[in-house]
Amino acid sequence: MSTTKNAAAQALAGDADIPAAQRLALYRMQYVIxxxxxxxxxxxxxxxxxxxxxxxxxxEAVAAGFAAAMNPDDYSFCTYRGHHHTLARGVxxxxxxxxxxxxxxxxxxxxxxxxxxxxxxxxxxxxYAIVGAHLAIAAGAAWSxxxxxxxxxxxxxxxxxxxxxxAFHESLNLAAVxxxxxxxxxxxxxxxxxxPIREVTAVEHPAADRAAGYGLPRIVIDGNDADVVYRTARxxxxxxxxxxxxxxxxxxxxxxxxxxxxxxxxxxxxEEVEAWMKRDPIVLYRARLLxxxxxxxxxxxxxxxxxxxxxxxxxxxxxxxxxALESALTDVWADGGASWRN
Amino acid sequence: MAQLSxxxxxxxxxxxxxxxxxRVVLFGEDIAAAEGVFKTTVGLLEEFGPRRVRDTPIxxxxxxxxxxxxxxxGLKPVAEIMFSDFLACCWDYxxxxxxxxxxxxxxxxxxPLVIRTANGAGVRFGAQHxxxxxxxxxxxxGLKVVAPSNAADAKGLLAAxxxxxxxxxxxxxxxxxxxxxxxxxxxxxxxxxxxxxxRRGNDVTLIALAAMVPxxxxxxDALVREGIAATxxxxxxxxxxxxxxxxxxxxxxxxxxxxxxxxxxxxxxxEIASIIHEExxxxxxxxxxxxxxxxxxLPAADRLEDSVLPSPERVxxxxxxxxxx
Numbered sequence: 078m079s080t081t082k083n084a085a086a087q088a089l090a091g092d093a094d095i096p097a098a099q100r101l102a103l104y105r106m107q108y109v110i111x112x113x114x115x116x117x118x119x120x121x122x123x124x125x126x127x128x129x130x131x132x133x134x135x136x137e138a139v140a141a142g143f144a145a146a147m148n149p150d151d152y153s154f155c156t157y158r159g160h161h162h163t164l165a166r167g168v169x170x171x172x173x174x175x176x177x178x179x180x181x182x183x184x185x186x187x188x189x190x191x192x193x194x195x196x197x198x199x200x201x202x203x204x205y206a207i208v209g210a211h212l213a214i215a216a217g218a219a220w221s222x223x224x225x226x227x228x229x230x231x232x233x234x235x236x237x238x239x240x241x242x243x244a245f246h247e248s249l250n251l252a253a254v255x256x257x258x259x260x261x262x263x264x265x266x267x268x269x270x271x272x273p274i275r276e277v278t279a280v281e282h283p284a285a286d287r288a289a290g291y292g293l294p295r296i297v298i299d300g301n302d303a304d305v306v307y308r309t310a311r312x313x314x315x316x317x318x319x320x321x322x323x324x325x326x327x328x329x330x331x332x333x334x335x336x337x338x339x340x341x342x343x344x345x346x347x348e349e350v351e352a353w354m355k356r357d358p359i360v361l362y363r364a365r366l367l368x369x370x371x372x373x374x375x376x377x378x379x380x381x382x383x384x385x386x387x388x389x390x391x392x393x394x395x396x397x398x399x400x401a402l403e404s405a406l407t408d409v410w411a412d413g414g415a416s417w418r419n
Numbered sequence: 420m421a422q423l424s425x426x427x428x429x430x431x432x433x434x435x436x437x438x439x440x441x442r443v444v445l446f447g448e449d450i451a452a453a454e455g456v457f458k459t460t461v462g463l464l465e466e467f468g469p470r471r472v473r474d475t476p477i478x479x480x481x482x483x484x485x486x487x488x489x490x491x492x493g494l495k496p497v498a499e500i501m502f503s504d505f506l507a508c509c510w511d512y513x514x515x516x517x518x519x520x521x522x523x524x525x526x527x528x529x530x531p532l533v534i535r536t537a538n539g540a541g542v543r544f545g546a547q548h549x550x551x552x553x554x555x556x557x558x559x560x561g562l563k564v565v566a567p568s569n570a571a572d573a574k575g576l577l578a579a580x581x582x583x584x585x586x587x588x589x590x591x592x593x594x595x596x597x598x599x600x601x602x603x604x605x606x607x608x609x610x611x612x613x614x615x616x617x618r619r620g621n622d623v624t625l626i627a628l629a630a631m632v633p634x635x636x637x638x639x640d641a642l643v644r645e646g647i648a649a650t651x652x653x654x655x656x657x658x659x660x661x662x663x664x665x666x667x668x669x670x671x672x673x674x675x676x677x678x679x680x681x682x683x684x685x686x687x688x689x690e691i692a693s694i695i696h697e698e699x700x701x702x703x704x705x706x707x708x709x710x711x712x713x714x715x716x717l718p719a720a721d722r723l724e725d726s727v728l729p730s731p732e733r734v735x736x737x738x739x740x741x742x743x744x
Contacts, residue, residue: 152492185525195524202491203520203528207511213484214516220485221492224444224470231488244511247481254476408526409561411584417560418660418694419612 095304097371103145103303104366105379107137107359110161112387113170117160117177117191121338125395126177130191133161135301135333138358139264140165142306143232146314152202152222152231154215157192159204162234166199171390175397182397186404202231209239212248212261219252219259219323230317231259238269240283249291249325258317260310261325264300266332271344284327293325300328301358304365331356421604426596428570429459429535432577433497435606437467440495443581446473447482447499447535456501457537457596479505483512483534490532490586491520497581503538503552503590510555517586518561533580533587538566539630539680540712540728541594545719549593551680551712553628554687556588557657563611564657566590568632570600572655575609583611592629612659616668620648623738624668626691627678628654631729635678638734647738657687662694669695673704676737678729683714710737 095103114134120126133140136158144165147153155162160173168184176183177191184194192206202218205211215233222229239245240263252259263284267274280286285295296313299305306328313324331353335342363376409415423431437443449456451464451474464472475482479500486498500506506513513534520528540549556564563585567573573591580587617632618639627635632653639649652668654661669675675695677688692707710729718724 154488185523185527188525189523193523195520195527197524197527202488203524205516207515210480210484210511210516213481213512214488214491216481217485217488217490217496218492219488221489221494224489225493244480244484247476247478248484250476251478251481251485255473404525408522411521411529411531413526415560417658418662 095307099145100304100366101371101375101379103141103307104362104376105383106141106144106165107303107362108380108383109170110134110137110140110164111359112383113164113173114160116174116387116391118334120174120178120391126191127179128190129337129339130177131158131337132334133158133332135353135357136264136266136330137161138303138306138362139234139262139300139328139330142303143234143262143310145307146310147200147230147232148228150200150227150229152200152215152218152229154202154211154218154231154233155194155204156208156211156235156239157204157206158236159194159234160191163194163196163201163204166196166201168194168196168199168201169390170387171393172196174390175394178394179399180394180397181400182394187400188404188408209235209242209244211235212239213244213251216248216252216257216259219257220255222258228318229258230314232262233259234262234264236269237263237265237267237274237283239263240287241278249287249293249323252323253291253293256320256322259323260313260317261323263325263327264330265327266330268332268336270336271340282327284325288325291325293323296324296326298326298328300330301356301361303358303362420601422599423570423574423602424597424599425570425573425591426457426459427461428574428602429577429591430461430463431602432574433460433463433581434466435574436578436581437463437471442493442495443497444471444473444489444494445497445499446475448475448477448501450474450499455499457591457593459591459596479509480512483509483517486532486534487512487517487530490530491528495531495581497533497535500534500536502548503536504547504550506536506552506555513556513562513588514559518559522561529584530586531584533577533589535589535591537593538590539592539594540717540724541630543719543721543724546716549717551629553588553590553657554681554685557687557690558685561586562658563587564590565611565655566592566629566657567655568592568595568629568653570598571602571607572609574602575607576611576655578608579611582608587611590629594630611656612661614655614661614664615653616664617651617653619650622648622672622742623674623676624650624652624672625676625678625734626652626654626665626688628657628687629680631678631680634729634731635734637731638738641731641735642738645744647742647744649738665691666695666699670699670702673702674741675703675707676734677707677709678734679709679711680728681711683711686711705741708737708741710734
């Protein structure tokens with residue numbers, strides 16, 4: 078299969094396959110993610126976000142493109158760098174920021190934190206902070222969908238670093254053998270955490286070059302182009318829904334910041350950063366929309382409205398009380414409690 | 420009542436639940452066509468077919484990860500980890516994912532699954548296929564922990580575990596698989612979290628789990644011939660723990676012995692001893708005595724393995740020593 082070629086061909090052939098409204102939605106979502114991640118960063122500097130954050134600014138196109146191709150009842154499984162996928166499935170900025178700030182208004186009322194954003198009603202089945210673990214969990218959700226005879230697809234998003242952990246390989250094999258409707262999406266941002274992925278991986282493309290080992294096609298795409306991502310996502314989801322089994326997609330992208338709050342990312346060559354900043358997915362997409370005839374004012378309106386929502390969410394989150402202390406002792410068990418003895 | 424072996428009772432418990440609930444699926448290494456390396460899944464592929472009874476690759480991470488994902492999305496998976504020692508391969512799923520996700524998600528996610536695994540020593544398999552690791556699971560909030568000592572409980576507690584809305588680790592003891600016992604006919608479900616008093620005596624209380632239950636019963640038989648009457652309590656579930664029954668039986672005799680297959684440090688008996696000391700100290704005539712495996716990996720040779728595991732003789736001698744006899 079040559080998804081890369083197909084996508085490139087479609088991009089050259091024109092944009093007719095993606096309706097204008099969809100493209101505006103893709104732009105809006107990328108913008109939402111960008112400004113929300115920046116706000117999370119600012120709130121951290123103000124000591125309002127505690128612990129750590131793993132921001133995804135620079136990787137917005139992957140999240141926006143895949144989420145746009147999903148049905149409401151499809152499942153997303155994210156990593157600790159998962160704010161972007163959570164927002165992309167339609168979770169509001171208020172519950173996300175509230176969770177980062179440990180407030181009652183948070184998505185999980187402060188019980189999970191930045192690394193574990195979960196919103197089942199939006200299909201966000203969790204953000205997993207042990208590298209690679211959720212690939213197998215996504216496979217299980219896909220198995221459940223297959224067993225129940227639904228058309229649901231599970232998508233697992235992970236970084237390049239996850240391709241060297243055992244769960245990646247076990248999950249791909251099981252998904253391929255059982256032909257599960259699951260899509261494994263590698264966001265290759267070139268750094269496993271602080272270390273360049275190429276220095277610790279035997280192949281050039283850490284995900285795609287392993288696909289053959291599981292009988293899957295090699296798919297490498299431009300992860301900074303939301304249209305390319307969206308088209309690819311439509312293809313692999315359609316294949317999964319048709320019973321064609323799993324796909325492994327490697328999206329080439331770049332993390333604009335460090336691994337986490339503790340990391341200023343000084344190990345990255347200046348030229349590399351500059352080159353990738355020129356390929357900022359939001360700058361590129363904005364230019365494309367303008368070139369396609371979208372009015373500057375229309376984009377400015379989307380941006381202004383997003384900023385208003387973000388500012389409101391920020392103030393609301395700041396004003397939200399901390400969680401009730403009793404909640405620390407709830408929801409260990411299905412009965413809502415934490416009791417382990419009589 | 421029918422006489423069933425422990426291993427057949429496991430299969431009967433799974434079959435009973437698979438008949439009543441289409442959401443129950445069974446999978447693991449060699450459990451379908453081969454019917455389990457311990458023959459605890461005999462007949463299940465034939466009755467329920469390959470869609471519900473599935474062989475997996477040797478991929479403990481994928482097995483438990485898939486079980487979790489399926490449980491989160493509407494199924495009730497029963498996953499087998501062939502030997503409990505192999506839980507170390509997939510402990511991330513047990514301790515970090517399955518146990519914690521309900522809590523971290525503020526109750527959004529339910530994970531109703533059972534992890535069945537062959538636990539325990541006495542079959543000369545050496546240090547990596549013989550451990551009793553139920554105490555590992557007990558240390559993690561969010562996991563229920565069950566370890567039956569006989570065929571009736573193997574069926575009844577397994578059925579309850581499958582019906583339970585929370586994740587349950589179900590430890591099947593390798594040394595007990597061949598043992599037969601009366602198992603109630605028809606639907607049989609034993610509630611989780613209830614210890615069982617198997618015999619009553621007024622001199623000492625022996626608290627045991629899994630294969631240590633028959634060990635304690637044999638010790639009690641020997642002691643009664645010497646005029647020492649022992650109560651024997653089968654803990655059955657470590658989580659939820661029936662502390663009330665344990666405390667009552669401890670207070671009644673004032674002399675308590677835990678009989679554990681775990682190595683010494685942080686075996687389950689330590690937690691129970693702690694509860695008894697804290698909550699019924701005044702009723703005790705002596706400190707709780709823990710009878711455990713010494714803090715060593717398990718040796719393979721029969722002579723060596725037998726020497727380190729608690730035996731009826733060792734239990735009886737510890738009791739005599741405590742009583743000054």
